Amino acid sequence: MNIVLLGAPGAGKGTQAQRLVRDFGLAHISTGDLLRAAVKNGTELGVQAKAYMDAGDLVPDQLVIDLVKERLSEDDAREGFMLDGFPRNTVQAVTLDSELSALGRELDCALLVDVPFDVIIRRLSSRRTCRSCGHIGTASDETCPVCGGEMYQRDDDKPETIKNRLAVYEKSTSPLVEYYRGQGILKIVDGDRDPDEVYVDTKKALGL
C-alpha cells in the first residue's frame, strides 16, 4: 500500500505514521526526518537545506525530490510506503505521480489528518522530540517515555518559526487536498482527538 500523509505541521502525521510502521511495517519516509539527519551529519544536502529549515521555509523542490526518489528505490519501500511531509506543493505532487507511474506504481490513498489551526499552534509550541529515537512528546515529558533519551524542542517549533511554517502550509501545501480529492484518493480523519482514537479512524480510512 502506498500512502501520502497530509496535514499541517503538528497535525499528528508522524505519530500516526509511527503506529502504522509498528503494526504494519510500511516504510515511513519522512522528508523532515531525512533532512534533519542530513543537517546533523553535515552532508552537502544538509548544508544547503539548513537555512530554509531554520526559517520554516520549504527546501528547494529538486533537493527534496532527489532525496525521495533515492529513498523510494530502497528495498523496504518497494513493498509499500508512507510519505510524511512530502509532497509539500503541487510541483512535488505532480513529480511524485510521474515518478511512480514510470515505476509502474501508484498512490492508493492520500490521508489528511485534519486539525484546526489554533490547536496546531498550541501543539507545536509544546511539542518535544526525542534526540535518540524520534518519539514525539510534549513539554511535560522530562525524558523520552519510550527510550529514556533526551527530549528537545526543534528549532522550527519555536514561536517565530511556527507562524511562517503555517503560512507556507496554507499557501503551498493545502491545495494538495483538492489535488488528491480530484484523483478520488483523498480520505480525511479528524486529528483533533486523542492519538489512539485518531489511529482507529486512520486504520479504518486505509482499510487496515
Ligand code: AMP
Ligand atoms: P517537517 O518535519 O515535515 O515539519 O519538516 C521540517 C522542515 O523540513 C520543513 O519546514 C521544511 O523546511 C523541510 N521540508 C520537509 N519536507 C519538505 C518538502 N517536501 N519540501 C520542502 N521542504 C521540506
